[in-house]
Each structure stands twice: as C-alpha cells, then as structure tokens.
Amino acid sequence: MAYDVYKIRELFPMLRKDKTMQGKPLVFLDNASTTFKPRSVIDACSSYYEEHNSNSHRGDYDLAYDADMMVQKTRDTIAKFLNCDSREVVFTSGDTQALNLLAYGYALKFLKEGDEILLSIEEHASNLLPWFKVAQLTKAKVSYIPLNKYGQITVQNLKKALSSKTKIVSVAHVSNVLGYTVDIKEFAKIAHQFGAVMVVDGAQSVPHSKIDFKDLDIDFLTFSAHKMCGPTGIGCLIGKYDLLDRMDSFSLGGGMNVTFHKDATIEYLNPPSKFEGGTLNLSGIYGFKAAVEFLMDLGMDNIHAHEVELQEYALKRLKGYKNIYIYNAHARGGIITFNIEGVFSQDEATLFNHKGIAIRSGLHCAKMLPEFLGVPSTCRASFYLYTTKEEVDAFVDALINGGDILDAYFS
C-alpha cells in the first residue's frame, strides 16, 4: 500500500487544518525535539485512567492483573519492534534516565581509575553528563572520537580512539544536530574486540528507521517514546540480558525487590523489574504500546524513505543560495541544520515562528559541537512521518524569502 501522508495526518489531532500559530497554519518542523501523537496513542493513555486504573505488581484483583498484562504486552511489542527479548526491555522515564541508569548502574559499578569512556563531542547532553559524573566518581577518563571534516563519526576514527583502557563506547546512532548515521554494527564489532561495551543513544534513530538489536549486536540501546509519536515521560533502556543482570539498580524501592532484611541486605528481582522501583508510568506504557504499533503498521522503512525524500527535496530547492549555509547536506534523514549568513539563529527561528513554522535554534543540547562548526549556534528543521512536501515548501520559501528578522515584532 502506498504511503499516504495526508491520510496519516488525519489521525493526528494536532495536525487538524484549523490549528494555527501566530495566526498562520501550523507547520511543525521540530520533530527531533518531540513529535505529535495520533489519536490511538492519546486514547490508549486515557484508557488507562478511564478503564484500567490500578497499580501493576501489586494487586490480587482483576484490574491489577490487567495492568500487569498491559505492562508485559507493551514489553513484548517493543521487543518485537526492536528484535530483542522482552526481558531486555527496561522502562525508564525516557532516554535521559536510561543513560543515567547505565552510568550509575553499570559504569559506576564496573569502571575503575584509568579506564576510559569513549564519546564524541557532538553528543547530546544526556549522553555526556552522566558519563562525566561517573568519570569524576571513579577517576575514569572521558575521551572523544574525533569527527571527520563533515562532522561524522567514522569507523576509522573509532579505531584510532580505542585502546585497551576503553571500557565503554557511547554514541548517538543518529546525531540530533547533524543527523548523520553512525555505522553502529561495525562500531559494536570493533568495540567488542577491545573489550568495551557498546552503548547506543537511539533517541534520533529508533523513531525513524528499522533497528534490529540482535543484528547490530550492541550491548545497550536507549530511547524516548515521545520522539516516536508516544507519550512524554516514558522510554526504554534495552540491554543484553546478562549485562542487565550484572548491573545495579539505580532506583530502589517497591516493585524491584524480592525481600530485604534488618542487616540491610536486599534481594533483587530479575531484570527488567529490578530497575523499575516505584509505580510505573502506566498511562505512558499504554500509550507507548499504541505508538510502537502505529509505527509498525506504517512500516519503519516507509517512514525512513518518506523522510529522506523530503530532505532530498528540501536540499534540492535550497541549492545555489549562497547566503544559506547547510551544515549536514551529506546526512540521509529528516534533519536539516542551517544558518543564514549574518543572522543570529534565534532571530531566524523567531521569524519562522512569525510565519507559523516551528523550528529550533541554538545548540540543541550538544554544547560542545559549536567549536567544531565554528558558529555559536544553528537552526534546525526536522521532519517526521507526517511532514508534507507542502510544509517543506513553506519552510524553504520562508528561508529563501527571508524578510527582516524584526517582521516578527512589527507586522
């Protein structure tokens, strides 16, 4: 069946035709930040509160059993989506918490002085700061895979940066600023040869392309539901079971222990439960399942092809404008990072806002990247499965026609 973006849009309340911003039709191109939710996800979230409200793990009655089943079914759905075992699916509040769980639950336990954590300067803060903290606590060292001249992280540069001291390699599968895809399968293979575990921040890849956890042979994968049509406040750490089993929990309390004693000993549940202390975000889990099903129905390959088509279309239209600088023309995906000569990124974003177009300006949480790009900040437009050619046209027209940045205040 052909991919009909207009039919798909009808499923999203936020994409209704009368939705405006600054009095103009809303064009949402900040999908790398967060995405809109289809009706099925919104309904699934409210169905928890309206039909199924009870706690998981805790009750002997039918309602609680249903909640338990739903948590399990959501794990199963995610496991099928990513080709992993459902026992390898740990619920977190999102990508950031998943990376923090790894830092505190894995790295803090196993790293020692002199060990190295290998990252890149284009990582999002969530894939840097937890490692910085662990490095401080363990006296391990943080080092960086050099970027090539396009800003890509290559296998060649990984090899140069690895050493026998490297214990963890953690990079984004797709950069949230430049949109480049890292050859993760090869990365994992090489990292394993050096005895390091491979952590992949999937925030910008899981929502946009087919991911096969087993085939990639990575050790850990993290992502957030809200960037893939799901609710906010829920996400995942996927980990190889034996590694999850060896890791410590970072959040202790109810629902994650078997028993505990006066002498302060604790017996933990098995993964994934041992990481999920406290009441889970159950409404989020209901919605998460609906979101994954929504994406699987559309087909990840179709989604990716749609985004690449939009990106190629936009780049073709933007070709030849000397005052528009595109930083990631070599990437293949729905992220376009740019600046207009002489215009501060935030002023540009405000002008877009004035035209009803939502784009992002600034550092996109990758605060070490500007030194590489040589500019203090950039603008970013990011497409998703529901973005249309007409929206790309609106974006390109706004970019080409420009206008005085103060139009936003005075017209």
Next chain:
Amino acid sequence: MPISLDNNMMRAIIMDHYSNPNNKHQPLNDQFVKIHMHSDNCIDDLDIFLLVKNGVVEDACFDGIGCTISTASTDIMCDLFKGKSIKEALYIIEQYQKMVHEEEFDAEVLDEALAFINTSKQAARIRCATIGFNAAEMILKGK
C-alpha cells in the same frame, strides 16, 4: 521621547543597537559589579557590568553572545542607566517589565526601550528582551 514611536522607528532603533552596540565591551576597570546571565532555552550568554558609586549608576556595559533582541535591549538599558540613582534605575526596570508583560506602565522613563513594546507578540522572546534588565535588577538589589 513620544510614545507615538512608529514601527519603522522602533525597527531602526533595535537594529542600530544590535549592529552597533556602543555599550558592548569589557568594563574599563575592576570596580564594576559583574553578573553572568544565560538563558535556559537559548544561547544568550551575557555578562552585565554596572559601576555603582554613592547610590548612582555611573557606568554600565555588557559583553558576550546574544540575539538581536537581547543585545539591543541590553545596550539601550545601559544608556538609560548611566547617571541614574539606584532608585531611578529600579523604577525604569519595573516600568520596562510591565511594558513587555503588557501591563500599564510609565512610558516617560523608557525612552528608546519603548522599541520593545511588541515583545509579547513573540512570547518566547520575552526572556531575551529582559535578560539585561533582570541582571541589572539583581545587581542593584544586591542579590
């Protein structure tokens, strides 16, 4: 300055203070009080410096990275403050804050800062338009 500033004049004032900010430089000596400001959601990253002697703001300047709105508004603020008592400067800040939040305000004291009267049209930029004023308020109130 009359409140009947037209849009073109306001645009010209903002662009002039953005393109040629005469107060954007490091302080002349170490007697200035400095406060570092950065926005939570953007990259405005400014140092604000005030020289206060005997209850009077003798000089004001700023330096760093900022968008059009934060740069121009802070530059104009520095002009407004020079020679004003702390009390007068705080009154200017109060009136300016009222203006950008669409409350009734005393236009007499704001002079070129009136150019930011439309800031609320772009609500996300209120933080830019007030970053310098917020810094100055902290310095003047000793926070």
